[in-house]
Amino acid sequence: MRVPFYMQIRQYIMDHIQQGKWKPNDKIPSENELAEKFQVSRITVKKALDALVEEGIIYRIQGRGSFVAKKEDSEHIIYPNNVSQQNSSKLIACIIPRLNSQFITIMMSEIEKLLAQHGYRVILCQTYDSQQLETQILKEVLRLGVDGLIIYPAEGETYNEEILKLTIEKFPLVLIDRYFRGIGANSVCTDNVLGAYEATKHLLELGHTKIGIVSSIPEGTTSIEDRIKGFEKALTEYNIPIDHRLYLLDLHLTLEEHDHINKDKIKNFLSNHRDITALFLVNNGLTVIEAALEMGYTIPQDLSMIMFDDYEFSHLHKVPPTCIRQQETLLAQEAVKLMISTIENPLQKRQQIFVPPKLIVRSSTDVCQTSTNQHVD
Template sequence: MANSVKRTPLYKQIEMYIYDHMRNNNWEEHHKLPSETELAEQFNVSRLTVKNAMQNLIDKGLIYRIQGKGSFISDQKGEPLLYESGPAEAKEKLIAYIVPLAKTMHALQMINGIEEQLTKQGYRLLLFKTYNSKEVEKQVLQEAIRYNVAGIIIYPVEGETYSEEILKLSLSSFPLVIVDRYLRGIETNCVYASNTKGAYDAVSHLLQSGHKKIGFVSTQINGTSSIEDRLAGYELALAEHNAPIEHRLRRTHFHLDQVNNIISTGSIEASVKHELQEFIGQNPDMTAIFAVNSPLGITVMEAASDMGIRVPEQLSVCFFDDFMFSDYSRIPPTCVDQQAYLIGQAAAKLIAAVIEDPNQERRKIEIPTILKVRSSTALCETKMNCAEC
């Protein structure tokens, strides 16, 4: 009697073929695999056999599928990545909101706008925080998927020019809305403030008050469209008012974590204050400063005060984003209000619409800003070195 030979099932042969290419580094992370048709022809099997093999690899987290694009090698080493949007009825009525921090008035107003609008439309909100870490953002995106959410609203980490996780979701037509900014090169639904116009209005206010030498202070610019657009608004206002655009009047490399120390601990980072004092001291003809956010704006005002420079008599200061009880601060600030509640409300409406029709045309919604003129800005004529204006 002949010895029976146990043959490897055909679908297992396909699995081993793909696994061997991965193990030998022939196919690296995010390499696109041959199509099911190509594999079926190569192994002389049916597409169903190939489909079973591919599904097993997905379940093991070795590959992931992007609807309409194909299958790819995963980098998750065991964590399945399958971003396919199913019908809304098949999912929980849950929406994930992913945000760097939730401590500022801006962040809290946006959360309220999202939550209240989603409640009206029959959804519940799951909140995730990334602490402005790209790695944490990647993890919570995957966690949100495991919760079987119907859609995701995300406030990306600062400096993010490209996110593979967001790209995968977007390409698979998963219901996704980005708030606060847009990601260049990635077609997504997004809702954000009129950053260029907001900065333009603030700097125009300073120029109309007689200032010509206006500083620009920001965190790192590259990769964050909202900051890039605020710089564009600053330059546009200067150009239209025939004021010089001088790079010496910029400080644009501050690290967000250092700047946000005032939010997390209530105290100003000493190194940031010291550098701003050097910046002010090196440019005595600078009569006004525009900052891209409230932590930087507050730090500028404190830095000037410690130097004996009076705001607004000797230095006018305005910035993006209001803060809690600002009207009652020692010097109520002139600031650009992003209308964060309206951004959140619009994002909630948009994600609900996308859930109903994931294949609809991607939309960018821009919410107008409001310039609130208070006591931190004044006419240049009231300043000591008026001849320099």
């Protein structure tokens, strides 16, 4: 993903200041000079300079131009060599979409426990999958003087300017569960391609060839996009044609008020695709199982299902689901390890860490009974 021009200009100015090429009270190039150098409009340059003025990095004098601020006027600027354990507030902000699943709860609990062992306290904030709220929270916790950020990005989010800015400035930051394509930020994620591949392979080895896939909207959420990629990779390796008619990819997020809408979509999808003998559930797994049972399907005899993610007491469910279980504890350990390492050395090379998930076979998958599902409501 291309970095916006105004961010490139901003980083160019920051680099010159941090490297000592431009010292306090030095005049920086004019808007016209920067516009010509970067081949952009003055409006783009002005946006970059306005951001730097707001952060206290530069100041303007009407009719004279823009100048580098004095050190005491810009102490809040995030410079790589400013992070030290001696001045540390020992505070980490964890920003998550919502605390509504076993996966997130276990992972956050482990992160809090491990950070406490390193002497850090945790601020936990929920964005409810709102990028606007995520940006607002980021600014608020930075004003509190946190030493680092662990961020579980909002669903559907492809890019966040604040996160890009912090990454460029080498602020200690780790993304979990998802990452942003084109932004070289630290991240710790489940290997979603591998997990989806193993899930689909499990169904294929049971003899299923008409396999549907059910998901919320994938665009902008790397975890979902990667699971679809893994699903298609397995089909291709087994020489099964990819049939997009067997894709249902527009379910809502897992909220109670959307359950009836999701169930209607699922029931309509199953009614229109009687030849499906198995489903790979990217998310919203329980809702799909409930909808199928309400239609009179017997699982797994009529329809095998495998879901990504486990849930609490799943083994006690009417149909204990076969699933791909993410290793929440290991994800938390890797995230904290990378967080501490980045605080101690903000200039280190950024890392993308992928943790393999586990296949857990229960009662919702079985050998394919027939090539065509003859079930009637």
